Amino acid sequence: GNSVTQMEGPVTLSEEAFLTINCTYTATGYPSLFWYVQYPGEGLQLLLKATKADDKGSNKGFEATYRKETTSFHLEKGSVQVSDSAVYFCAKTSYDKVIFGPGTSLSVIP
Amino acid sequence: NAGVTQTPKFQVLKTGQSMTLQCAQDMNHNSMYWYRQDPGMGLRLIYYSASEGTTDKGEVPNGYNVSRLNKREFSLRLESAAPSQTSVYFCASSGGGRGTDTQYFGPGTRLTVL
Numbered sequence: 001g002n003s004v005t006q007m008e009g010p011v012t013l014s015e016e017a018f019l020t021i022n023c024t025y026t027a028t029g030y031p032s033l034f035w036y037v038q039y040p041g042e043g044l045q046l047l048l049k050a051t052k053a054d055d056k057g058s059n060k061g062f063e064a065t066y067r068k069e070t071t072s073f074h075l076e077k078g079s080v081q082v083s084d085s086a087v088y089f090c091a092k093t094s095y096d097k098v099i100f101g102p103g104t105s106l107s108v109i110p
Numbered sequence: 111n112a113g114v115t116q117t118p119k120f121q122v123l124k125t126g127q128s129m130t131l132q133c134a135q136d137m138n139h140n141s142m143y144w145y146r147q148d149p150g151m152g153l154r155l156i157y158y159s160a161s162e163g164t165t166d167k168g169e170v171p172n173g174y175n176v177s178r179l180n181k182r183e184f185s186l187r188l189e190s191a192a193p194s195q196t197s198v199y200f201c202a203s204s205g206g207g208r209g210t211d212t213q214y215f216g217p218g219t220r221l222t223v224l
Binding site for chain 1: 114141143150151152153155158160168200202212213214215216217218
């Protein structure tokens with residue numbers, strides 16, 4: 001099928017820990033890939049994106065690399081902060097739509 | 111710029127009642143979308159409009175109708191609400207209409223159907 005899979009969590013980390021959230025997608029054509037973030041009580045907002053193989057998207061210390069050979073787009077951050085607590089969604093384009101993963105809830109504790 | 115606005119923010123309905131969720135964007139975007147968000151389900155596309163004057167069904171269109179009133183506004187109507195439609199509804203817009211552009215989301219409408 002046409003889908004995006006990501007670890008659902010919840011993930012709980014201590015401040016300054018290393019973060020990885022795995023994301024894989026079904027390879028239909030050459031999609032653009034995204035990570036969106038949703039803070040409590042808000043809508044989603046774009047965190048980063050990559051539009052072709054081997055591109056690296058980055059923003060606010062978060063990074064993800066478009067890996068065509070493994071159909072993956074894992075999100076990483078070297079040192080998380082309490083303010084990073086949110087739900088993270090991996091997504092891919094599909095023709096004129098976007099397919100979202102189920103979201104990964106992250107809690108960062110001081 | 112306000113971005114994407116949605117009204118109302120909260121709504122409680124009884125089974126069988128109808129209501130319209132309003133969405134407007136001020137970014138001159140061509141494409142607009144309606145999603146619902148349920149625990150463990152991520153975002154599911156209800157309807158979308160690739161350009162003014164066109165609408166298409168998404169993954170879960172049953173029980174909903176939409177109207178692309180003009181380029182700015184895209185409304186979602188529940189004709190006869192059911193408890194299964196209890197959810198958080200998000201409107202989004204993007205510029206290109208081919209799914210390659212960033213989607214900008216509104217703050218959401220939290221709907222409860224009793």
